[in-house]
Amino acid sequence: MAGLELLSDQGYRLDGRKPTELRKVQARMGVFAQADGSAYLEQGNTKALAVVYGPHEMRGSRSRTLHDRAVINCQYSMATFSTSERKRRPHGDRKSTEMSLHLKQTFEAAVMTQLYPRSQIDIYVKILQSDGGNYSVCVNAATLAVIDAGIPMRDYVCACTVGFVDETPLADLCYAEESGGVSSLALALLPRGGQIALLQMDARLHQDHLETLIEAAMTACKGVSKVLDEVVRQHLQEVSVLTGE
Secondary structure, eight states: OOGGGGBOTTSOBTTSOOTTOOOOEEEEEOOOSSSSEEEEEEETTEEEEEEEEEEEEOOSOGGGOOSSSOEEEEEEEEOTTSSSSOOOOOTTOHHHHHHHHHHHHHHHHHBOGGGSTTEEEEEEEEEEEOSSOHHHHHHHHHHHHHHHTTOOBSSOOEEEEEEEETTEEEESOOHHHHTTTOEEEEEEEETTTTEEEEEEEOSOOOHHHHHHHHHHHHHHHHHHHHHHHHHHHHHHHHHHHHHTO
16 A cells, blocks of 8 residues: 555545544443453554453562562453454464563553552453554553552553654554554653653654654644543543442
8 A cells, every 4th residue: 555545635544534633532441340440442443451450469470579669460462353364363472472561661651560569460451353553552441441440650641653654644543554554653651741651663764754753642642641531530420420429
């Protein structure tokens, strides 16, 4: 797919969005009663489920225990039916391991782990339907799940994938754009302080375009944070009604 096809002469993308327009985000918190925290999030046609357990005592090897903070354990997986290719995706494959590590690094920057020494926080994220921006959608879903678990964070951690076509930054890429040979980067941001938790690039990008792309990604992440904030406030309102507070 040629880069020119991704952006029309009128400035519209394949799915009708403007370059800086985000996909529609819908989310629910507290979808699993058995977990300490959970959330389901749709960003466009990409759908993810996040579950959080903890903080709890360390499980497995005691040598992993940290005496001044909690250990964050993240596990990423994709459902067999998440893409058009019906293939089994074993838990230990390279892509899943890499994504799990990125999620761990992201939430280590956001969660106030020093409040829970000698303990462990487990974050499990599963992609139910994949249409681009998997890492970003997982971060956004996991943020809501961590908040639902009542674990203190320095700020919301929001993520977005951006690309560059015809000297124009495109925010929140879908699968067709990601697979169209676009230079792209994924960025996770703590929006209030402007702290970047993770920056990931899988393709070459001219250094002259890097600053423009990072600015576009940070703007998109701030847009996502407003949506997540509305979801949290709505959830709290619903809970307070149910509990009669």
